[in-house]
């Protein structure tokens with residue numbers, strides 16, 4: 001029994017009966033591993049030299065599925081998803097089908113040569129932007145994401161503000177800790193971010209999402225190199241909060257890999273734990289109705305979603321802190 005399953009059992013939560021997929025809310029598309037950055041804590045091991053990218057025939061089949069099944073939210077991620085040549089086609093298809101569309105944007109891509117079109121394209125299609133900015137202090141961003149990233153991120157945020165992001169259009173920021181700790185309380189940190197970014201840079205945004213680092217991929221390598229793997233897993237387990245289980249994002253999100261293959265979440269995708277646990281299924285093999293009631297594939301990494309106030313792609317899961 002893995003450490004997540006142990007915590008469920010200790011809190012009398014039946015894995016099969018109490019942790020199942022529900023009605024589909026969010027179709028999350030991972031367009032590939034290529035990114036203009038190579039951050040220390042990247043949970044997808046993305047980098048400029050990665051070659052795994054969604055191809056035209058896969059994008060076309062996904063677009064057809066979106067037109068047929070109309071998921072309420074289409075959440076597009078990567079890597080830097082804007083680097084995929086089918087990004088615009090998928091955004092336009094999802095918007096035309098009536099979906100809310102989210103772009104998980106690293107901000108610096110807006111400042112790269114050849115990507116000057118991105119900000120205007122997002123605004124014209126009323127795409128919601130969820131942008132990573134691991135701190136409002138330059139030094140902390142430099143340590144996690146590299147030299148020059150903070151300056152480019154600020155320039156990109158100004159450009160988004162000028163296009164009505166943060167006012168008429170939604171602009172949310174994402175924080176994750178720089179080390180093996182839990183994030184601070186989301187509401188308090190959001191207030192700090194808002195004050196510092198407005199005061200120092202004249203930038204406004206809507207919400208801050210705090211996300212707990214998943215012990216997978218590059219962050220897991222970092223933990224092992226520092227000999228802090230056990231310490232981090234202990235921290236997550238000790239802070240297991242049963243009140244988070246009901247709101248876990250894997251209940252209502254379907255994660256689609258760059259070849260169209262399916263997972264319960266982006267983290268399971270990185271760990272190659274396919275939906276259902278058997279042979280990999282593809283998006284075109286299922287309908288939303290097929291998904292409800294399926295057991296969710298879990299592992300020790302799930303402790304990152306249930307520690308403290310919980311963690312998901314849209315920040316904390318609950319305000320109820322029940323740890324005992």
Ligand code: SF4
Pocket residue numbers: 035036037038039041042043044045046047078079080106132
């Ligand atoms: S964390 Fe985001 S910006 Fe950094 S390498 Fe990974 S995908 Fe790219």
Ligand code: SF4
Pocket residue numbers: 248249250251264265266267268296297298299301302303305
């Ligand atoms: S990592 Fe989180 S979102 Fe993914 S299956 Fe585990 S609990 Fe669910």
